[in-house]
Amino acid sequence: MTRVSKEFIHEGRYCAEIQVELIEDDTAWSPYLSPVDVHKLEAARAALRRGDLAEAAKYGRVFELTPVAAE
Template sequence: MKQRKKVKYVHEGPYVAEVEVELLEDDTGWSPYLSVDDAYKLDDIREAIRQGDLEAAAKYGRIYELRPVAHQ
């Protein structure tokens, strides 16, 4: 089994979290996939952002605020 790092983006409301996870690769048809811990980590980040707890979400990675750009 091989592991490689990948950046995932979790978009929730006006925020995006940039989180590093490990993808697991093997010879099965399910490859590549996240570990259970990384999947729960992404769920925890999404829930923290939904509740407005950006400090808790920032423990896992960078948090960005999305703002509309004026368009003409």
């Protein structure tokens, strides 16, 4: 059985929201990701590290993080 979930990858000033499928079964490792989804997450993280936002956006939504001053 699978269910859709979102994973967030954070690198520097950027964050990517990547849609993945969690695989659920009766093993102790459940839920887990498929190798394809793991590759997607790793590729998006590498693109964010390089600052290649266009490449990272191929895998999901990309956000620029802005610090907020606490008052």
